[in-house]
Amino acid sequence: MRIIAGEARGRSIVAPKGMDTRPTQDHVRESLFNILMHDTPDAAVLDLFAGSGALALEAVSRGAAEATLVDHNPQAIACINRNVETLRMHAHVTVMRSDWQTALERLKQEGKKFSLVFLDPPYLMRDTGLICTRMADAGLLKEDALVVIEHRSDAKPEPDQRFIERDRRRYGDTHIHFFAFQEGAREDV
Numbered sequence: 482m483r484i485i486a487g488e489a490r491g492r493s494i495v496a497p498k499g500m501d502t503r504p505t506q507d508h509v510r511e512s513l514f515n516i517l518m519h520d521t522p523d524a525a526v527l528d529l530f531a532g533s534g535a536l537a538l539e540a541v542s543r544g545a546a547e548a549t550l551v552d553h554n555p556q557a558i559a560c561i562n563r564n565v566e567t568l569r570m571h572a573h574v575t576v577m578r579s580d581w582q583t584a585l586e587r588l589k590q591e592g593k594k595f596s597l598v599f600l601d602p603p604y605l606m607r608d609t610g611l612i613c614t615r616m617a618d619a620g621l622l623k624e625d626a627l628v629v630i631e632h633r634s635d636a637k638p639e640p641d642q643r644f645i646e647r648d649r650r651r652y653g654d655t656h657i658h659f660f661a662f663q664e665g666a667r668e669d670v
Contacts, residue, residue: 487542
């Protein structure tokens with residue numbers, strides 16, 4: 482794996498071994514960031530199931546102001562830390578070893594707000610809509626924040642009405658949905 486463009490272009494990064502982490506393939510990442518080219522510069526990025534950290538690190542390489550990378554797997558965290566060291570991105574990156582629920586609570590307490598979020602949870606985890614709701618309810622999303630969800634075809638994301646689908650793409654069995662967060666779009670019940 483490598484960083485495709487930006488300041489760290491061409492630099493190699495590592496991924497955890499085993500089946501627990503499925504790094505986004507280089508060609509999918511390249512296509513994804515072509516779509517995100519206007520959303521990445523100066524973004525505050527959250528990569529909630531970071532794995533190797535490839536998505537958030539690619540964003541920082543392309544001009545994101547900061548990135549928070551979260552994963553609960555110790556092997557993933559070791560790879561992320563190694564990649565941050567290799568790419569010399571310490572000044573822009575925060576790494577958290579945590580499950581997603583605890584991470585969201587901590588980020589809320591820290592008053593963090595994100596403009597670009599990557600969700601690529603384990604394939605067995607299907608309810609990405611719940612994660613989106615929890616991020617929004619915790620006040621972690623800036624207005625018009627973009628949430629990018631990578632998923633299998635049989636696990637289509639269904640976030641609440643505050644998340645407006647902006648785009649969707651398919652790369653083999655990998656599907657990516659792009660949702661823009663609009664606080665005022667929620668229907669009161």
